[in-house]
Amino acid sequence: xxxxxxxxxxxxxxxxxxxxxxxxxxxxxxxxxxxxxxxxxxxxxxxxxxxxxxxxxxxxxxxxxxxxxxxxxxxxxxxxxxxxxxxxxxxxxxxxxxxxxxxxxxxxxxxxxxxxxxxxxxxxxxxxxxxxxxxxxxxxxxxxxxxxxxxxxxxxxxxxxxxxxxxxxxxxxxxxxxxxxxxxxxxxxxxxxxxxxxxxxxxxxxxxxxxxxxxxxxxxxxxxxxxxxxxxxxxxxxxxxxxxxxxxxxxxxxxxxxxxxxxxxxxxxxxxxxxxxxxxxxxxxxxxxxxxxxxxxxxxxxxxxxxxxxxxxxxxxxxxxxxxxxxxxxxxxxxxxxxxxxxxxxxxxxxxxxxxxxxxxxxxxxxxxxxxxxxxxxxxxxxxxxxxxxxxxxxxxxxxxxxxxxxxxxxxxxxxxxxxxxxxxxxxxxxxxxxxxxxxxxxxxxxxxxxxxxxxxxxxxxxxxxxxxxxxxxxxxxxxxxxxxxxxxxxxxxxxxxxxxxxxxxxxxxxxxxxxxxxxxxxxxxxxxxxxxxxxxxxxxxxxxxxxxxxxxxxxxxxxxxxxxxxxxxxxxxxxxxxxxxxxxxxxxxxxxxxxxxxxxxxxxxxx
Amino acid sequence: xxxxxxxxxxxxxxxxxxxxxxxxxxxxxxxxxxxxxxxxxxxxxxxxxxxxxxxxxxxxxxxxxxxxxxxxxxxxxxxxxxxxxxxxxxxxxxxxxxxxxxxxxxxxxxxxxxxxxxxxxxxxxxxxxxxxxxxxxxxxxxxxxxxxxxxxxxxxxxxxxxxxxxxxxxxxxxxxxxxxxxxxxxxxxxxxxxxxxxxxxxxxxxxxxxxxxxxxxxxxxxxxxxxxxxxxxxxxxxxxxxxxxxxxxxxxxxxxxxxxxxxxxxxxxxxxxxxxxxxxxxxxxxxxxxxxxxxxxxxxxxxxxxxxxxxxxxxxxxxxxxxxxxxxxxxxxxxxxxxxxxxxxxxxxxxxxxxxx
Ligand SMILES: [Cu+2]
Numbered sequence: 001x002x003x004x005x006x007x008x009x010x011x012x013x014x015x016x017x018x019x020x021x022x023x024x025x026x027x028x029x030x031x032x033x034x035x036x037x038x039x040x041x042x043x044x045x046x047x048x049x050x051x052x053x054x055x056x057x058x059x060x061x062x063x064x065x066x067x068x069x070x071x072x073x074x075x076x077x078x079x080x081x082x083x084x085x086x087x088x089x090x091x092x093x094x095x096x097x098x099x100x101x102x103x104x105x106x107x108x109x110x111x112x113x114x115x116x117x118x119x120x121x122x123x124x125x126x127x128x129x130x131x132x133x134x135x136x137x138x139x140x141x142x143x144x145x146x147x148x149x150x151x152x153x154x155x156x157x158x159x160x161x162x163x164x165x166x167x168x169x170x171x172x173x174x175x176x177x178x179x180x181x182x183x184x185x186x187x188x189x190x191x192x193x194x195x196x197x198x199x200x201x202x203x204x205x206x207x208x209x210x211x212x213x214x215x216x217x218x219x220x221x222x223x224x225x226x227x228x229x230x231x232x233x234x235x236x237x238x239x240x241x242x243x244x245x246x247x248x249x250x251x252x253x254x255x256x257x258x259x260x261x262x263x264x265x266x267x268x269x270x271x272x273x274x275x276x277x278x279x280x281x282x283x284x285x286x287x288x289x290x291x292x293x294x295x296x297x298x299x300x301x302x303x304x305x306x307x308x309x310x311x312x313x314x315x316x317x318x319x320x321x322x323x324x325x326x327x328x329x330x331x332x333x334x335x336x337x338x339x340x341x342x343x344x345x346x347x348x349x350x351x352x353x354x355x356x357x358x359x360x361x362x363x364x365x366x367x368x369x370x371x372x373x374x375x376x377x378x379x380x381x382x383x384x385x386x387x388x389x390x391x392x393x394x395x396x397x398x399x400x401x402x403x404x405x406x407x408x409x410x411x412x413x414x415x416x417x418x419x420x421x422x423x424x425x426x427x428x429x430x431x432x433x434x435x436x437x438x439x440x441x442x443x444x445x446x447x448x449x450x451x452x453x454x455x456x457x458x459x460x461x462x463x464x465x466x467x468x469x470x471x472x473x474x475x476x477x478x479x480x481x482x483x484x485x486x487x488x489x490x491x492x493x494x495x496x497x498x499x500x501x502x503x504x505x506x507x508x509x510x511x512x513x514x515x516x517x518x519x520x521x522x523x524x525x526x527x528x529x530x531x532x533x534x535x536x537x538x539x540x541x542x543x544x545x546x547x548x549x550x551x552x553x554x555x556x557x558x559x560x561x562x563x564x565x566x567x568x569x570x571x572x573x574x575x576x577x578x579x580x581x582x583x584x585x586x587x588x589x590x591x592x593x594x595x596x597x598x599x600x601x602x603x604x605x606x607x608x
Numbered sequence: 609x610x611x612x613x614x615x616x617x618x619x620x621x622x623x624x625x626x627x628x629x630x631x632x633x634x635x636x637x638x639x640x641x642x643x644x645x646x647x648x649x650x651x652x653x654x655x656x657x658x659x660x661x662x663x664x665x666x667x668x669x670x671x672x673x674x675x676x677x678x679x680x681x682x683x684x685x686x687x688x689x690x691x692x693x694x695x696x697x698x699x700x701x702x703x704x705x706x707x708x709x710x711x712x713x714x715x716x717x718x719x720x721x722x723x724x725x726x727x728x729x730x731x732x733x734x735x736x737x738x739x740x741x742x743x744x745x746x747x748x749x750x751x752x753x754x755x756x757x758x759x760x761x762x763x764x765x766x767x768x769x770x771x772x773x774x775x776x777x778x779x780x781x782x783x784x785x786x787x788x789x790x791x792x793x794x795x796x797x798x799x800x801x802x803x804x805x806x807x808x809x810x811x812x813x814x815x816x817x818x819x820x821x822x823x824x825x826x827x828x829x830x831x832x833x834x835x836x837x838x839x840x841x842x843x844x845x846x847x848x849x850x851x852x853x854x855x856x857x858x859x860x861x862x863x864x865x866x867x868x869x870x871x872x873x874x875x876x877x878x879x880x881x882x883x884x885x886x887x888x889x890x891x892x893x894x895x896x897x898x899x900x901x902x903x904x905x906x907x908x909x910x911x912x913x914x915x916x917x918x919x920x921x922x923x924x925x926x927x928x929x930x931x932x933x934x935x936x937x938x939x940x941x942x943x944x945x946x947x948x949x950x951x952x953x954x955x956x957x958x959x960x961x962x963x964x965x
Binding site for chain 1: 611638642643644645646647648650656658659661662663667669670673674677678680681684685688689690693694697698699700701702703704707708711712715716719722723726727729730731732733734752786788790792794795797798799800803805806808821822823824825826827828829831832833834893901940941946
């Protein structure tokens with residue numbers, strides 16, 4: 001039987017590179033290597049997870065008991081706003097970006113993404129956006145209008161200066177995401193290894209492809225909304241000012257036209273991870289591989305037609321309500337298809353319950369609960385009760401924490417050994433798993449009851465006689481569990497990346513190309529470009545005679561992109577434009593604008 | 609390593625699951641013991657009934673699906689494990705077209721079965737009230753952070769506590785004077801947004817006499833959590849009837865006796881600038897056009913309210929005085945100015961206001 005060792009004999013390719021990358025800090029600032037950018041995204045995402053978690057812990061302490069006065073009014077609202085904004089844009093999205101960056105080129109047998117410098121630009125723009133938004137705590141106060149930023153609460157008369165940092169930060173994240181979207185669409189469609197037809201693209205890469213389309217098409221509407229808000233706040237226009245003919249519903253439509261696809265941006269990659277992890281640890285192929293891919297594509301399409309289900313209480317009228325209720329209910333079908341196919345994968349399997357597998361397996365019921373509660377408020381007559389209540393809080397945390405984050409944890413235990421070259425500790429991993437799952441369910445399951453019992457979301461206090469005391473206390477205890485579990489995970493990562501068992505190329509007996517190369521992979525990824533013969537190229541190499549990946553006799557000649565300062569500099573000018581708008585020092589914006597034009601000129605003319 | 613000891617391993621593997629189940633059961637038992645005065649599943653009006661009906665219908669659908677998924681899942685996770693020493697590969701099963709068809713078509717049928725009544729429910733809730741029957745019409749305006757109620761026909765302007773009649777149609781015209789709010793009394797039925805520049809209608813027939821709490825459900829700024837409301841459903845006849853309440857409200861404010869503490873309070877009220885924001889019929893009135901963003905509730909019958917500051921405090925002289933002395937200490941960011949009243953003045957106004965039943 002063929003084995004992974006067959007590749008050891010391959011000769012590394014001959015390089016062409018204008019400038020070799022240097023070491024130290026400047027290497028990280030100028031890198032265009034998708035793997036390093038992936039690591040940068042990963043570290044940023046983990047930092048975001050820590051910050052967002054801390055914010056949650058603080059406001060859960062306030063809510064542990066009725067009538068407390070620890071964080072009141074806009075302090076609490078600020079914590080809630082930043083918790084959601086951080087978790088969505090600065091934790092889960094960068095963690096997804098980390099996996100996309102590091103693994104998509106490896107999975108499809110490419111040497112990098114299509115536009116490596118643009119990729120670096122996306123990262124720096126993202127990072128500057130994050131820093132800009134958080135600097136509101138120093139220069140103003142936390143934005144406090146909720147992550148949904150409903151106008152007119154965000155407009156000048158009602159929203160304090162923190163809102164300026166909020167729209168400016170989000171605008172940078174939007175620029176970053178749209179550009180990354182285009183970059184990855186081009187990469188996945190054009191840079192696949194020979195023989196990798198679209199139906200042989202790994203499911204995770206497929207889901208990431210769908211997500212990139214969602215990013216590229218859903219961020220423009222919210223960016224428009226943010227620009228209108230920026231004009232209202234900075235130049236006194238009246239897009240959201242009703243007394244002058246503006247309309248706050250405009251914001252809601254623009255926001256949710258982004259906001260709903262964004263939900264799939266957050267969950268599809270985790271569905272992809274689960275679709276990779278389950279088969280590997282079941283030792284059999286993904287059940288209904290094509291159905292899983294097509295249902296993902298279908299979800300992506302229909303996801304653009306359901307935004308109104310966030311607005312059933314706003315008074316859109318019965319016809320719009322009915323239309324959005326129907327489209328929303330339709331999404332249940334492809335979602336169900338995925339769930340049933342994962343179950344089909346488990347049946348007759350020979351499961352190895354590693355930590356990665358535990359997380360992936362647990363994803364299924366937790367995500368199912370979130371999906372089913374979603375079916376409930378897809379029905380407007382019921383949603384009128386559940387909207388903006390804790391029932392909805394329970395729902396989207398089952399989807400985003402029980403689903404997206406659980407999937408990302410599965411991905412961490414599965415993929416990190418490829419990045420660090422060492423396995424994570426399984427004992428610590430299992431403690432992390434159990435504490436996290438117990439804490440998560442303690443916090444969020446009782447919230448369904450809170451919602452049924454009439455507790456609205458985003459309230460900083462509640463009376464003792466409303467009947468919400470027990471669930472809130474349990475919720476806070478659950479958060480403590482989750483926080484401790486994530487700290488254990490961080491500790492595990494730090495220790496294991498130095499002292500963990502050496503992973504080798506293929507620690508899990510996996511299916512896809514990224515596992516045929518050393519861990520961590522060399523700069524050029526593959527010594528030779530593999531020819532792909534099936535949807536499980538590495539598995540078939542190992543187990544299916546006639547499907548071996550052959551090592552070419554000749555060394556390949558390749559061109560590797562050089563490091564570049566241009567992306568981070570142009571990104572800095574974008575930041576400058578926004579700082580100028582925030583501070584009303586217009587000269588800064590002008591300098592930034594000119595800088596962008598000049599910078600892009602030098603960028604384009606730089607030899608790579 | 610201890611990890612390989614099978615006993616320990618099994619114990620560790622089972623303990624969290626059992627512990628979770630036990631703790632969850634215990635806590636659920638406690639939670640079920642609490643009184644739930646805002647239970648959406650015990651509606652007191654026709655609209656709430658519709659929502660609750662959909663809840664129960666969808667809950668059953670969900671439970672059946674969840675039991676199915678969890679059943680297969682539990683069975684698979686318990687049964688299909690790799691046993692130690694077993695190196696043989698399981699059957700390499702790539703899928704099954706018939707199964708795919710079944711689990712696409714069946715859910716589609718379920719979805720259709722759900723959406724048909726859903727669309728019916730949407731249009732039922734959007735029906736207009738019957739114009740041939742009595743309708744109580746109330747204009748309701750959300751304001752940071754309280755609710756204004758205008759009974760135009762009856763000529764009543766009041767705040768935070770909505771009075772209606774059991775068995776009679778009530779039609780609410782909802783809007784907002786500043787940011788978006790949402791008026792929600794869970795036992796009555798669903799919430800609706802009160803959006804500036806827009807009017808949204810909501811109607812219901814309450815059938816149970818009593819007092820039911822609710823609050824703003826759309827984040828509306830610092831004191832969003834303290835923007836409560838209350839609906840008081842009166843019986844159609846008797847001493848506590850709705851008609852009786854209306855007649856009471858239509859009267860002007862009670863004249864305090866000369867030399868009484870109440871009269872002193874009224875003097876403070878008139879002198880300290882409260883009249884810049886508050887009306888008291890017969891004492892000082894704000895023209896509706898003169899209202900600003902910060903102007904406050906009509907106080908003509910404030911003593912008759914059960915709670916003050918938008919269902920935040922019990923209505924009594926002490927609480928009124930506390931509120932008047934320092935509104936922001938009770939509601940962060942409250943838009944009522946702290947006029948720096950002395951304890952004595954605050955007490956006097958409070959006594960006066962409390963007498964305005
Ligand atoms: Cu409000």
